[in-house]
Amino acid sequence: DMKVTQMPRYLIKRMGENVLLECGQDMSHETMYWYRQDPGLGLQLIYISxxxxxxxxxxxxxxxxxxxxxxxxxxxxxxxxxxxxxSVYFCASSLRGTLYFGEGSRLIVV
Amino acid sequence: GQQVQQSPASLVLQEGENAELQCNFSSTATQLQWFYQSPGGSLVSLLSNPSGTKHTGRLTSTTVTKERRSSLHISSSQTTDSGTYLCAIVYNAGAKLTFGGGTRLTVRP
Incomplete structure (x- = not known):
């Protein structure tokens, strides 16, 4: 099965702290993405690799x-x-144009 | 910028009814994909259909490239179809997908 794994799934951080969200895929896909999803704004592309x-x-x-x-x-x-x-952050990888998403990482910054 | 508009924003059906979801985009698309997002948040690709008609199970997508629109037809809806349906477009030859705002579907038993 093609799988994209995100860690951590949930994270609470204080303003000013550093945050590391990690994403792994076991399919050797070349292209990977980071999106964030917010109510009313949908999925927005942050970076593509x-x-x-x-x-x-x-x-x-x-x-x-x-x-x-x-x-x-x-x-x-x-x-x-x-x-x-x-926000909720989604990682994805793609093969021949089809995206495979991770389960998402919910980040709360207080 | 390039936009993807989906309609309706929400839709409520009785189980067994059919659903018709629309996606309109502002420029020529080289790729078009439909995604399903579960109430729990997970995202899965349903089908890729940059032009013409494609079927998979109870889903049929028809994309008319010249008119910059695509539809997703769900036949004989089931309660497990409830969730959000997202249309995403790749413009030009790049790999960046631009997502629409989605259609939230609720199927009542």
């Missing part, structure tokens, strides 16, 4: 950075989290 160390900004990259050192892993980093970064 085309392969190791080949990352591109999405529509809302401000306040985020990413790291992809191995094809199987794609990390989303928030340096100094803000309350407006409270």
């Amino acid at each position: 085309y392969d190791v160390d080949s990352n591109s900004e999405g529509d809302i990259p401000k306040g985020y950075r990413v790291s992809r050192k191995k094809r199987e892993h794609f990390s989303l980093i928030l340096d100094s989290a803000k309350t407006n970064q409270t």
Whole structure:
């Protein structure tokens, strides 16, 4: 089975703390994504990665950075989290245009 | 920017009724996918249909590229079909999917 795994699934952080969201896939897909989903705004693309160390900004990259050192892993980093970064974050990988999503990581910044 | 509009925003059906969901987009799409998001939040790809008609199980998608619209027809709806249906488009030759706001479907027993 094709699987995308996100860790952690739930996280509460204080404003100003650093946040690391991790995503792994066992399918050797080249392309991976980070989205966030908020009520009324739908899914918004934060970053896209085309392969190791080949990352591109999405529509809302401000306040985020990413790291992809191995094809199987794609990390989303928030340096100094803000309350407006409270959201559900989804990682996905794609093969021939079909996306496979992780279960999501719910982040609350207080 | 490029937009994806879905309608209706919400839909309530009795079990057994059919559902018709619409997706309109602002530019020529090279890819179009329909996704299902469960009430628990998990997302799964239903089908990819950049043009023409595709069937899978009780789902039929018809995309008219020139008119920049796609529909998803769910026949004989079941309570387990309840959730949110999302349309996503890739414009040009890139890999970035732009999502619509979704249609929330509720199927009552």
